[in-house]
Amino acid sequence: MANETLSGYCPTPFLQESLFPSKGGFIDGRFCEELTTEYGKVSCCLPCPLAEWTYGEKLISQTKVASWLGVATLPLCIFLLVSFAVLPPKWTHRHYLSICFTLGICCMEIAFIIPLGVKPEQCYNQITPNDMHTDLSCAWTGALLLFGGWVCVTFSFIRTLAFHLQVCWEIMLGPKFMWTALILGWGIPAVGLTEMLILTGVSYRFGTVCHINVHDSNKDYWAPVVAFGGASLFLQFATLVYCIYVYVKSLYDEETSTTSSGLPSYSASVRTVTARQAYRRIRRVLQLQWRGVALVLVILTNVIFFAVVFIKMDNHLTSTVANMKLATPWLTCLVETQGNIQKCASEAEAIVPNKATLLAVLILLATVGFWNFVLYARPSIFAGWAEFFKARVTPPHEFVSVDARRTPDPRAYEMISGSSLPPYKTPEPVVRSPSPARTMGARSPEATGGQHYGREARYVRPSMSFSSPRPPSATQGGPEREWDPESTFAKSHSQKGSI
Helix, strand or coil: CCCHHHCCCCCCCCEEHHHCCCCCCCHHHCCEEEEEECCEEEEEECCCCHHHHHHCCCHHHHHHHHHHHHHHHHHHHHHHHHHHHHCCHHHHCCCHHHHHHHHHHHHHHHHHHHHHHHCCCCECCCCCECECCCCHHHHHHHHHHHHHHHHHHHHHHHHHHHHHHHHHCCCCCCHHHHHHHHHHHHHHHHHHHHHHHHHCCEECCCCCCCEECCCCHHHHHHHHHHHHHHHHHHHHHHHHHHHHHHHHHHHHHHHCCECCCCCECHHHHHHHHHHHHHHHHHHHHHHHHHHHHHHHHHHHHHHHHHHHHHHHHHHHHCCCHHHHHHHHHHHHHHHHCCCCCCCCHHHHCCCCCCHHHHHHHHHHHHCHHHHHHHHHCCHHHHHHHHHHHHHHHCCCCCCCCHHHHCCCCHHHHHHCCCCCCCCCCCCCCCCCCCCHHHHHHHCCHHHHCCCCCCCCCCCCCCCCCCCCCCCCCCCCCCCCCCCCHHHHCCCCCCCCCCC
């Protein structure tokens, strides 16, 4: 792998740094160390790319697995975004946090897909890797990957905070919270990405996707990301503990809601109703938001795992006395074996994370879009698309009134001539109009000058009418009954002469 003409005074496979320009590419990405030779102290560097010396030459082809997974999952995210935009909310149940999550995941997936079409060159020269200033693909892949991670972590915190406020504090979130969430959810990643690119930058470290550089990466990127992720996990754990507490309390109050007499007490019943209402409210919130909670946990797990692996790698690659002492056996093995990577693989595992862990990080990041689709692609979305295409293929049913097709004359239908059919006679009405003689009695007296016309009906008073006082009548066929007022009095039980 090393060019013997550029080795200079350095042992194989190292290259002499003074034989290369001091500008161009990511100079700090060189893996160089000053060695004492027979010609004096010489700065010797491992050839670029460094990852092939630590993980083997097959690493590039193995990291492409994550890129092809991005190709498979990006259409799923686009399908969700199109569904959110086209279909009504009753089919998609869309939410602004879900849309922002999907957009952030799309940024990460695009970062993995770009190298498949561009096929970038990782190295500026034999010992210097390319960075965002010397390779456009590096700038885009690094910026999209880190920005997408920032967006997912920020909105994970916002969703966790919203879930905590709704469940634990019973706060109804309105438009103010939505606009604040959108401003902070996109503003914080934009500011963080700008600061990171200016102060730290990205370069090729392993694979064809650029990652953040070692210099100041902890305070510029990893520390804020881990802080947001840790706060999200803390709020999620606190909310889960509160849900368990409310559930257990509802069960306990249900068992102890009666007093010793066996009758329910007022205070116990009030506590039971309150606990049950709280449990039902929390259960409804969980039923509505369990998909978002699950996606938050998946994203936070991946991001924190990604951060831990990279922080560990950065700490081992930093040029310190302890790290050089730890890497001495591996460097000595490379010199003794003339750069045989396979024979020195065991010594390389002591200074960098193993290959399986590194590939797992990339694959987990590339499959976040798949979990986003599984959790947010409700069955109703597919039913909505079926209804959408059905409405455009099948003509709409036009409402036509029955009276619109009826004509007063059947001969007018389709221009039928009058000579072909005899004229029809309109049937006489069955109900006749009242005669003037019968309506004469209904006239108003004022309309005829006070005279009243028409027949009069004699009023017959009913036999049981009580409109006027009447004497008591005798029963039919029996003697008259007299009313004795004393008969209605209660009988006295007192004895005469008693005090």
